[in-house]
Amino acid sequence: MGDNIAIKIEGVSKTFWIPKEKRITLKDRFLSFYRRNNYEKFVALSDISFEVKKGESVGIVGPNGSGKSTLLKILAGIYAPDSGKVAVHGKIVSFLELGVGFNYELTGRENIYLNGVILGLKKKEIDTKFDSVVTFSGIDRRFLSTPIMHYSSGMIVRLAFAVAAHIEADIYVMDEVLAVGDVEFQEKSITFFREKLSLGRTLVFVSHDRNAVDKYTNRVLSLRNGRLVSVDNQNMTGGI
Amino acid sequence: MENFKDLLFEFVKADFKLRYKNSALGFIWVLLKPFLMFLILYLVFNFIFKSQDPNYALNLLLGIIIFYFFSESTMRGLTSLWDRSSIILKVNFNRQLVIFAPIINAFINFFFSMTIFFIFWFFAPTPITWWWLIFPVYILILALFILGFSFYASVWYARARDLANIWEVVLSLLFYVTPIVYPINIIPAQYHSMMNINPLTSIIRDSRLILIYGHMPGLYSIIYVGGVGLFLAITGWFYFKKSMKKIAEEL
Ligand SMILES: Nc1ncnc2c1ncn2[C@@H]1O[C@H](COP(=O)(O)OP(=O)(O)OP(=O)(O)O)[C@@H](O)[C@H]1O
Ligand SMILES: [Mg+2]
Numbered sequence: 219m220g221d222n223i224a225i226k227i228e229g230v231s232k233t234f235w236i237p238k239e240k241r242i243t244l245k246d247r248f249l250s251f252y253r254r255n256n257y258e259k260f261v262a263l264s265d266i267s268f269e270v271k272k273g274e275s276v277g278i279v280g281p282n283g284s285g286k287s288t289l290l291k292i293l294a295g296i297y298a299p300d301s302g303k304v305a306v307h308g309k310i311v312s313f314l315e316l317g318v319g320f321n322y323e324l325t326g327r328e329n330i331y332l333n334g335v336i337l338g339l340k341k342k343e344i345d346t347k348f349d350s351v352v353t354f355s356g357i358d359r360r361f362l363s364t365p366i367m368h369y370s371s372g373m374i375v376r377l378a379f380a381v382a383a384h385i386e387a388d389i390y391v392m393d394e395v396l397a398v399g400d401v402e403f404q405e406k407s408i409t410f411f412r413e414k415l416s417l418g419r420t421l422v423f424v425s426h427d428r429n430a431v432d433k434y435t436n437r438v439l440s441l442r443n444g445r446l447v448s449v450d451n452q453n454m455t456g457g458i
Numbered sequence: 459m460e461n462f463k464d465l466l467f468e469f470v471k472a473d474f475k476l477r478y479k480n481s482a483l484g485f486i487w488v489l490l491k492p493f494l495m496f497l498i499l500y501l502v503f504n505f506i507f508k509s510q511d512p513n514y515a516l517n518l519l520l521g522i523i524i525f526y527f528f529s530e531s532t533m534r535g536l537t538s539l540w541d542r543s544s545i546i547l548k549v550n551f552n553r554q555l556v557i558f559a560p561i562i563n564a565f566i567n568f569f570f571s572m573t574i575f576f577i578f579w580f581f582a583p584t585p586i587t588w589w590w591l592i593f594p595v596y597i598l599i600l601a602l603f604i605l606g607f608s609f610y611a612s613v614w615y616a617r618a619r620d621l622a623n624i625w626e627v628v629l630s631l632l633f634y635v636t637p638i639v640y641p642i643n644i645i646p647a648q649y650h651s652m653m654n655i656n657p658l659t660s661i662i663r664d665s666r667l668i669l670i671y672g673h674m675p676g677l678y679s680i681i682y683v684g685g686v687g688l689f690l691a692i693t694g695w696f697y698f699k700k701s702m703k704k705i706a707e708e709l
Contacts, residue, residue: 234707295550296706318548323479324472332468336549341464 223307224389224420225270225293230302232263232288232444262288263444266302272388275411275421277431280441286424289441290314290393293422308388308420311337316395317378322367326357326377329366333381347384354406355380372400379403383410390414392423408434462552469559474566488567492519492526493574503639511641512582516670519578521638521662523571528600528658529629531564535608536625540616543709553702554695557608565601579669587672595680596661596668599687603657606690609698616709636662657683 235257263285270276278286291297292304294312319336320329330351334344344351352359355376357369366374379395383406395407411434414421425431431438438450478484496519504514511517535557539546542556615621636658642650653659660683664675 291547291706296547298703312549314548319545321472321476323476328472328475332472335461335465335468336545336551338461338551339464340461341467 222272223269223305224272224274225307225310225422226303226305227269227293228267228303230263230266230289230292230299230304231261232285232292232297233300234260234262236260261444263292263299266441266444266446268439268446268449270389270420270422272308272420273415273418274437275415275435276423277435277438278422278424278441279426279428279431279438284441285444286441287314287393288444290391290422290424293391306389309386310389310391311385311387312391312393313382313395314391314393316375316382320366320374320378323365325365326362326369329377330381333378334384337381337385339385351380351384354383356402372403376403379407379410387419389420389422392421394424394426462555465551466555466558466562469555470562470566473559473563477563485570488570489574492523492571495526496522496574499639507640507644509641513584513670516575516578516582516584517641517666518639519575520666520669521636523568523575524597524600524662524665525633525636525638525658526571527564527568528604529633530567531561531604532607532611532629533622533625534560534564535604536611536615536622538608539612539705540619540709543616546706547709553705554698557605557612557698561601561604561608564604568597575669584670585672587668589668589672589674592675592680593665593668595684596665596675599657599680599684600661602684602687602691606687606692606694609691609694613698613701613705616705632656632658638662654679654682657686 236259238256238258266289278289280286288297290312291314292299293306293310294314296312296314317329317333319332321332324332330348331341331344334347334351335341339347352362355373357373357377357380361369361373366377369377382395411421421434423431423434439446440448440450478487481487483490499522500515500518503509503518538556538560539553541560545551546553546556611621611625635653636656637645637653642653642659642663645653660676660679664679667673667675
């Protein structure tokens with residue numbers, strides 16, 4: 219039955235306990251040990267249910283703090299939901315940020331490897347993809363042995379995106395990774411999405427750029443204060 | 459995760475590179491630091507105690523190297539989870555790795571700093587016996603302690619940053635309640651059993667027995683430290699695993 223379902227989320231809720239005031243030192247912890255009421259509940263997601271079919275491209279929109287990143291973190295298995303079910307069919311890779319693990323003191327080459335293994339690649343796979351990553355990034359090879367703190371910010375973004383683009387998965391989850399880069403970069407990312415979709419991959423991404431969302435997705439989920447307020451199917455013929 | 463090994467290797471490599479980047483002497487510091495510490499303590503305490511033991515220097519050096527491994531790796535293990543929090547919040551990978559990586563690095567340092575010991579040993583050799591083969595077992599047991607400590611403490615540290623300061627003080631206390639700069643026989647015999655509760659006391663004493671005196675270490679003590687170390691590492695592993703479900707939210 220659920221053969222063509224990539225992601226199925228049922229009644230997912232997430233509550234955070236947030237301190238009424240900042241409490242970080244041991245003394246504070248000690249003092250507050252018997253005063254649990256210093257924490258208050260904050261509902262970040264309440265009763266979220268939706269499905270994403272294989273090969274679909276779904277956008278998630280909503281104002282700041284509406285719970286988009288929290289939802290993606292639950293999808294990625296970083297947060298556990300308080301209640302509800304999350305089912306993911308297929309290999310999922312999450313880009314909650316590009317260039318996770320990048321260290322400014324390490325060289326471009328070193329960072330490609332570091333970022334690559336963090337995203338689940340084997341060292342051997344990176345060895346074979348290395349040239350292609352560098353070409354994709356468009357970074358001058360002379361800079362590969364330079365610490366990335368000497369890169370321009372655009373170069374760092376390109377490098378990060380280049381590694382991300384070389385990760386094979388069935389489902390790609392992305393949090394605001396489009397909002398960066400120059401025109402050429404934007405074009406590259408469009409190609410990236412187009413390619414993944416043509417291969418039957420599933421995309422879920424968060425963006426504040428309504429234009430991009432309309433362009434890249436066939437369905438838009440709107441979150442507001444942790445609730446799913448609308449599922450917009452209008453874009454069925456969608457973009458790419 | 460199937461790339462566990464590669465990920466661990468890259469973490470270790472990155473830690474290693476970052477540590478010695480922009481440092482003129484680089485890795486030499488690994489040898490130099492325990493050696494300088496030894497030199498200072500040797501000058502001070504040999505002057506105070508006027509030790510009769512012809513092996514005082516070797517004993518002191520071995521004690522310092524082992525203790526240094528313990529203090530460096532526990533300090534780094536303590537902060538390891540917090541240090542990697544930016545990655546932990548973004549990617550779901552096997553969290554235990556962040557504990558292993560700094561400890562492996564500290565172990566590499568320990569391994570190389572043992573060369574100072576062997577340089578000293580070379581000039582005043584002590585008998586090589588079969589017991590030497592047991593020495594790595596002691597280091598393994600010490601590693602179990604370090605691992606167990608780090609599994610617990612890294613989680614606590616993520617919640618209360620004071621722990622680094624507290625542990626630093628505890629370490630400097632440990633350095634003096636462990637017979638490192640002084641021989642245990644200057645302490646009244648009735649306190650010995652109390653001092654033996656400290657696993658570092660047994661580990662350092664037995665390592666000296668093996669490498670410097672060529673004696674058989676006490677079977678009882680290896681069972682005691684091995685057992686406690688194993689217990690700590692195993693319970694720590696589960697505690698860490700259990701805590702990981704919640705920890706990302708608290709980082
Ligand atoms: N670990 C946490 N502890 C406490 N509160 C949290 C935690 N993570 C998120 N929140 C809260 O949950 C709410 C939703 O956060 P989230 O990051 O999901 O928003 P978002 O929709 O991604 O916003 P933005 O558009 O700004 O990225 C926010 O109010 C945030 O403060
Ligand atoms: Mg967000």
